[in-house]
Amino acid sequence: MASAEPDPLRRLPHGELSRLLTSAIVDRATNTAHGVREAGIPDPKANAAGYLPQSLLIELMGQTAGLALPEESASALVAGIDRMHLHRAARSGQRVTVTARLDRRVGPIYLFTCRAEAAGLLLAHGSISMATKEARSP
DSSP, X not given: OBOOOSOXXXXXXXXXXXXXXXXXXXXXXXXXXEEEEEOOSSOTTOOTTSEEOHHHHHHHHHHHHHHHSOGGGXXXXXXXXXXXXXXOOEETTOEEXXXXXXXXXXXXXXXXXXXXEETTEEEEEEEEEEEEHHHHOO
């Protein structure tokens, strides 16, 4: 069942200018977050050619994965990006949907499978690992 959080984006540590997601739904039953980026034309994050840089697709996946963390582990950083496949960039104004599913936890490290799509096309997919605060403590 989807989260009853009024605004799950408030859990992100990013300031409003750094937040790429415009909306999200968190499904705690499946440990999955579904994020959306809907930007106007021109998209302020787009490059001169009118595309959202592919590095920002990875950031979108990281932000979405952060929302899928268990609530008691809300403070985390991206610890690794593995097997990331970048297929194409999103055009300015396209609705980008991102899914991040928690696959497993190894101590303070959470491993996610992520994918980003736009207009029915796969933009990117891969794995992102997040480290919680206890992993960074001395």
